Amino acid sequence: MIGRLNHVAIAVPDIQAATAVYREQLGAAVSEAVEQPDHGVTTVFVELPNTKIELLEPLGEDSPIANYLAKNPVGGIHHICYEVPDIRAARDTLVAAGARVLGDGEPKIGAHGKPVLFLHPKDFCGTLTELEEA
């Protein structure tokens, strides 16, 4: 079912400082910061040859990463995202196997403009797992 690792998302308290770590210390290609008010985050993409790292800073009130950063004030890996060819078929297979999908179970349009779902961390090795329709 799952295909490529689309991205690893790292929540950070200061996206400019995090961008400098990746660009200047680790020597990676990084995008400009983009505010995504619909998703409650500001994003920077670190472009690697085979995948990308998504740096996330909270934006506005009720950011979905605010709780994570309250518990992990220096930041940390927030989730990983796998590509699937058909997100509703993936969801139906997982739910039939007993896995929990977060929210109302309907795919939402994610930060990349594609349908996404999040799976319950406790059902997936303690890892918040996003599925994105490729």
Add this chain to the structure above:
Amino acid sequence: MIGRLNHVAIAVPDIQAATAVYREQLGAAVSEAVEQPDHGVTTVFVELPNTKIELLEPLGEDSPIANYLAKNPVGGIHHICYEVPDIRAARDTLVAAGARVLGDGEPKIGAHGKPVLFLHPKDFCGTLTELEEA
């Protein structure tokens, strides 16, 4: 400096259960479990088209992931690993920029048979970051 994302490592309390999640629920190709007594872990690799997930279960006493699992009993993402062309050159550049390398700073032979180093999470967005010479 950094190249491909070599792997994302997920620490788990029960590697057979974690393997079943990835193979049966997520439909991924997974390797056999291999005990790596020199590294204090049992490993399973989840092969994705562009990178891999490394499932880690503690092996023996003094496993390097025992503390992590004590704090995260259902498991979680333990570290990410980037490839570099020359690990000593990478280390020297990072140390000159003020970053901390764990241990004595000398590369060790990792679970893949290649030289590796670990960087201090607090200097890298709260993320335990491994460098592996590609």
